[in-house]
Amino acid sequence: MVKVGIDLGSRTIKLVALKQGAISFHTVVESSFEPHRQALAFLEQHVPVRAVATGYGRHLVQQHAEVDVITEIKAHAMGARYFFPQCRTILDVGGQDSKVISLTAEGKVQNFQMNDKCAAGTGRFLEMMAVSLGYTMAEFGAAAAGVEQATPINSMCAVFAESEVVSLKNSGMPPAEIARAVHLAVANRLATMVRKVGYGDHLVFSGGVANSPIMVSLLAQELGVPVLVPDHPSIVGALWAALQAELLHHRDSPAA
Amino acid sequence: MSAFEVKSDPQLWEKLGMDVARFTGMPAMLTQAYTNIFLAQQNRPAKMAYFDGMVENIHTGRIHELMEAKEAGKPVIGTFCVYIPEEVVVAAGGVCVGLCGGAQGSIADAEKVLPRNICPMVKSAFGFKVGKICPYFQAVDFVYGETTCDAKKKTWELLDEYVPTHVMEIPQMKRDKDKALWLDEVKEFKVAVDKITGTETGFDELSQAIVTINAKRKALQRLNNLRHHNPSPISGKDMLLIEQIAFYDEPNRFVENVNALCDELEERIKQGIAVAPASTPRIMVSGTPMALPNWKLHNIIETSGGIVVNEESCIGTRYYKDLIDEGSTTLEQQLERLTERYMKIDCSCFTPNTERIDQVLKEYEQSGAEGIIDYCLQFCHTYNIEAVKLRKACEERGIPFMAIESDYSPDDVGQLKTRVEAFIEQIKG
Numbered sequence: 001m002v003k004v005g006i007d008l009g010s011r012t013i014k015l016v017a018l019k020q021g022a023i024s025f026h027t028v029v030e031s032s033f034e035p036h037r038q039a040l041a042f043l044e045q046h047v048p049v050r051a052v053a054t055g056y057g058r059h060l061v062q063q064h065a066e067v068d069v070i071t072e073i074k075a076h077a078m079g080a081r082y083f084f085p086q087c088r089t090i091l092d093v094g095g096q097d098s099k100v101i102s103l104t105a106e107g108k109v110q111n112f113q114m115n116d117k118c119a120a121g122t123g124r125f126l127e128m129m130a131v132s133l134g135y136t137m138a139e140f141g142a143a144a145a146g147v148e149q150a151t152p153i154n155s156m157c158a159v160f161a162e163s164e165v166v167s168l169k170n171s172g173m174p175p176a177e178i179a180r181a182v183h184l185a186v187a188n189r190l191a192t193m194v195r196k197v198g199y200g201d202h203l204v205f206s207g208g209v210a211n212s213p214i215m216v217s218l219l220a221q222e223l224g225v226p227v228l229v230p231d232h233p234s235i236v237g238a239l240w241a242a243l244q245a246e247l248l249h250h251r252d253s254p255a256a
Numbered sequence: 257m258s259a260f261e262v263k264s265d266p267q268l269w270e271k272l273g274m275d276v277a278r279f280t281g282m283p284a285m286l287t288q289a290y291t292n293i294f295l296a297q298q299n300r301p302a303k304m305a306y307f308d309g310m311v312e313n314i315h316t317g318r319i320h321e322l323m324e325a326k327e328a329g330k331p332v333i334g335t336f337c338v339y340i341p342e343e344v345v346v347a348a349g350g351v352c353v354g355l356c357g358g359a360q361g362s363i364a365d366a367e368k369v370l371p372r373n374i375c376p377m378v379k380s381a382f383g384f385k386v387g388k389i390c391p392y393f394q395a396v397d398f399v400y401g402e403t404t405c406d407a408k409k410k411t412w413e414l415l416d417e418y419v420p421t422h423v424m425e426i427p428q429m430k431r432d433k434d435k436a437l438w439l440d441e442v443k444e445f446k447v448a449v450d451k452i453t454g455t456e457t458g459f460d461e462l463s464q465a466i467v468t469i470n471a472k473r474k475a476l477q478r479l480n481n482l483r484h485h486n487p488s489p490i491s492g493k494d495m496l497l498i499e500q501i502a503f504y505d506e507p508n509r510f511v512e513n514v515n516a517l518c519d520e521l522e523e524r525i526k527q528g529i530a531v532a533p534a535s536t537p538r539i540m541v542s543g544t545p546m547a548l549p550n551w552k553l554h555n556i557i558e559t560s561g562g563i564v565v566n567e568e569s570c571i572g573t574r575y576y577k578d579l580i581d582e583g584s585t586t587l588e589q590q591l592e593r594l595t596e597r598y599m600k601i602d603c604s605c606f607t608p609n610t611e612r613i614d615q616v617l618k619e620y621e622q623s624g625a626e627g628i629i630d631y632c633l634q635f636c637h638t639y640n641i642e643a644v645k646l647r648k649a650c651e652e653r654g655i656p657f658m659a660i661e662s663d664y665s666p667d668d669v670g671q672l673k674t675r676v677e678a679f680i681e682q683i684k685g
Contacts, residue, residue, distance in 0.1 A: 058671055073678035097671065109682040111651075114675055116661055117668040 491562025
């Protein structure tokens with residue numbers, strides 16, 4: 001039996017399938033207008049299946065299919081722990097939300113913080129800023145990594161930051177410097193959240209934004225500890241959901 | 257159950273000078289929301305029927321009663337705060353009513369005048385008045401305002417242009433000179449109330465009023481103690497509703513019905529009838545008030561697998577935890593003891609305010625809660641900052657704690673649901 005984990009995020013859907021406890025398939029796709037249909041289609045391809053859903057759309061999937069749900073907070077925390085068993089602090093930055101989770105030594109969620117209703121400091125914010133500078137996401141990160149110079153950006157509201165970027169552009173500042181400034185501002189904000197929750201001698205970074213090498217290095221610099229990123233940071237939550245499906249399967253049918 | 261319907265009375269509303277065309281849709285919206293949020297609950301106590309009735313009559317029956325009081329020359333005073341010495345109003349034969357201020361719908365009206373970045377409660381309330389869409393606002397002789405926060409005290413100056421607004425200065429410390437100031441303010445308030453009746457209320461009337469309002473607070477204390485039983489015989493949503501109704505119902509009738517409900521809950525506890533299994537994670541909510549119909553957080557918690565077992569809030573224990581000593585022998589002494597009682601309110605407008613931290617911890621123990629969600633209305637700085645101390649106190653004791661900041665709009669419900677569910681997962685371990 002295939003065990004499936006689905007993470008329906010605000011921007012993308014992450015799918016992980018496990019066979020005999022090993023990842024047999026994983027993917028990240030842009031979420032459509034009706035994200036649960038993508039999830040349902042995937043489930044149909046993998047019958048018989050035991051599945052767990054997480055992320056914003058978890059309850060929607062549950063209304064249409066036999067799945068259990070867990071929150072993305074627990075999924076990312078436990079998923080990070082799967083990759084890094086000593087991990088005590090996880091930063092997950094997705095499309096819409098950023099969260100910091102602290103774990104006990106035994107791996108239980110001790111505390112967490114999530115950004116308030118504001119997209120600044122998330123993947124969506126970086127995307128908007130890249131668009132206003134005419135960059136793709138890859139170019140945006142590379143540009144920021146390629147310069148030392150950066151004028152601080154003050155606005156951490158996505159809408160205000162965009163107008164700040166527009167005025168910097170019109171003052172003649174090179175786009176790469178603005179790109180660096182935006183990355184620094186996000187790194188600052190994320191580091192503040194991490195400090196609020198508290199962290200030890202390293203930090204595990206998951207979610208789509210962890211794919212950006214410049215964000216990883218700015219965070220490590222800011223916090224003064226190594227920032228560890230799993231091989232596929234986007235699928236950390238979906239992977240844990242799949243492992244959870246495995247666990248539930250064994251609990252419900254111990255003979256199998 | 258399908259018979260539930262918030263009633264309409266366009267003629268009455270017309271008489272009150274309301275925007276009737278605009279208001280006509282309101283009862284249907286409230287009917288819908290109430291049906292989904294309250295009537296959909298499983299295994300509610302039968303005596304909740306009275307409180308359902310209060311909601312059905314919220315724009316009609318209760319308003320008729322207020323108008324009758326007014327026609328008899330009795331004061332009808334609108335309020336937003338637990339600092340109003342309602343005994344003084346009741347002593348004058350009058351009525352105290354909590355005003356509308358818990359809905360998103362009136363905020364656009366307010367933002368035509370007020371800045372956007374102030375608390376949703378102040379904006380909502382102001383919008384209800386300027387939009388003429390709250391029958392209570394239309395019925396009051398004057399609004400009692402206070403100086404508990406910057407947004408309120410400055411909004412009263414603007415509100416006064418639409419409805420007479422009597423502002424009392426609430427001190428921000430609890431020294432003797434602050435208590436003396438507050439006693440003066442209470443005396444001035446009494447003069448303002450007596451002016452409406454044209455007679456001066458004396459010792460006997462105030463004695464009776466103190467007994468009446470004490471009885472209301474005792475009934476709420478009794479109810480709160482019963483709901484602390486595990487498994488809970490009543491939902492947190494129903495409790496919140498009763499706490500909200502406490503601000504606008506006739507006190508004697510309210511007491512009778514709360515006590516009848518308590519009798520039923522005692523019976524339910526004996527028989528082991530509950531609204532959720534004993535294993536349901538028990539959440540205590542602390543923080544800023546939830547004016548009717550702000551049921552957002554309670555609804556999220558109770559549809560995410562938790563149950564709310566206490567409200568450390570102005571709409572909650574802060575309103576009823578303290579009684580007034582009934583043993584006074586002179587009017588002056590009555591007013592002093594009344595003031596003493598009101599000075600025990602641990603609103604975050606006070607500094608220092610360690611009493612509140614102690615109170616939260618005490619209520620956490622008493623309610624058998626397993627975690628605290630500190631609720632803060634957006635831009636309510638005093639509570640928001642005080643959450644820092646509260647978090648520290650909870651962390652030191654290993655109490656699961658989560659602070660959230662929100663408003664009345666539905667746009668963060670998805671995120672809040674994730675946070676609340678994660679908090680419940682955290683409690684379950």
